[in-house]
Amino acid sequence: MVRRIRSYHEVGAAAGGDVLEQVRAQRRRLEERLAQVRRVVAVASGKGGVGKSAVTANLAATLAERGHRVGAVDADLNGPSLARMLGAAGQPLEVREDGVLPATGAAGVRVMSMDLLLADDDAPVRWRGPGGRVAPPGAEDAFVWQSTLETGTLREFLADTHWGELDWLLIDAPPGTDRIERLLGLVPRLDAVLLVTTPSEAARFVVAKSVRLARDAGVAAVGLVANMCAYVCPTCGSAAPLFDADGARRLAEAAALPLWTEIPFDPRLAASTDAGAPFVLGTRDAPAAHALRALADRLERDTSHQEAPP
Numbered sequence: 001m002v003r004r005i006r007s008y009h010e011v012g013a014a015a016g017g018d019v020l021e022q023v024r025a026q027r028r029r030l031e032e033r034l035a036q037v038r039r040v041v042a043v044a045s046g047k048g049g050v051g052k053s054a055v056t057a058n059l060a061a062t063l064a065e066r067g068h069r070v071g072a073v074d075a076d077l078n079g080p081s082l083a084r085m086l087g088a089a090g091q092p093l094e095v096r097e098d099g100v101l102p103a104t105g106a107a108g109v110r111v112m113s114m115d116l117l118l119a120d121d122d123a124p125v126r127w128r129g130p131g132g133r134v135a136p137p138g139a140e141d142a143f144v145w146q147s148t149l150e151t152g153t154l155r156e157f158l159a160d161t162h163w164g165e166l167d168w169l170l171i172d173a174p175p176g177t178d179r180i181e182r183l184l185g186l187v188p189r190l191d192a193v194l195l196v197t198t199p200s201e202a203a204r205f206v207v208a209k210s211v212r213l214a215r216d217a218g219v220a221a222v223g224l225v226a227n228m229c230a231y232v233c234p235t236c237g238s239a240a241p242l243f244d245a246d247g248a249r250r251l252a253e254a255a256a257l258p259l260w261t262e263i264p265f266d267p268r269l270a271a272s273t274d275a276g277a278p279f280v281l282g283t284r285d286a287p288a289a290h291a292l293r294a295l296a297d298r299l300e301r302d303t304s305h306q307e308a309p310p
């Protein structure tokens with residue numbers, strides 16, 4: 001049966017009954033699903049617009065091109081762009097008894113995103129609170145509703161998607177340190193956290209806080225991905241720093257983090273990735289493609305993984 005679903009609650013509703021029991025059952029399913037995944041990696045950022053989704057899409061495509069089985073979940077529920085960047089937007093989802101089959105994106109990456117559940121591209125996500133009421137902006141309880149519902153939806157995304165066996169599951173986290181904290185509480189096992197940032201001074205405080213949260217949660221590998229470091233001229237290929245040329249290295253040093261890669265700004269990366277064709281798949285020689293492949297190398301080398309599922 002193939003059809004577009006508006007809400008995962010259609011799947012959950014069949015279970016009926018008590019909400020707490022549903023949440024417990026979902027947690028168990030989440031653990032079972034993740035037992036089929038060799039490495040779970042969160043791609044996070046303190047702020048939006050720093051290239052987190054573009055990095056996730058290109059990293060997923062790089063790993064898939066190398067023959068890995070890759071899943072990518074868009075946890076950025078209010079600004080979902082991962083399905084589009086992986087060329088999977090508009091695909092209908094197939095609902096099975098034991099979960100929803102993810103869409104298939106570029107290089108075979110399995111994708112789940114709020115984008116795939118919304119009826120049209122312009123539809124905003126509207127969080128409903130008790131009684132089905134949409135919280136008016138500024139209402140005291142609006143943030144609490146939204147946090148709770150966002151967490152619940154993300155748990156559903158992870159637990160009720162039929163990921164199958166995966167070598168990598170990449171989670172594109174919503175921006176903000178509070179969201180990183182919630183994600184760390186929700187996902188029972190994270191093998192690595194990538195912190196994506198521009199190398200500007202302003203990002204320093206946000207990076208330090210995120211690192212502390214990830215380390216406190218026991219994440220073994222935390223690495224810094226400095227994006228938009230230099231501008232690559234698409235005509236002549238020369239690169240000039242966009243921010244302080246040494247900013248990324250100093251940011252990494254201050255946070256005692258390994259600098260896993262420095263990706264230059266390349267307008268071709270935005271043009272192809274935003275159109276659903278991850279840049280790395282079509283461009284071999286550009287410095288930005290090299291930097292993204294170097295990131296995949298680091299992840300393959302520096303993260304430990306679960307043994308292959310039985």
Ligand code: ADP
Nearest residue numbers: 048049050051052053054228264265266269270
């Ligand atoms: P975020 O997920 O952090 O909000 P996005 O990944 O959506 O940010 O990136 C914002 C915009 O910047 C997108 O159009 C994306 O394609 C573009 N972008 C990201 N990184 C680069 C880069 N290194 N070079 C060129 N464009 C980039």
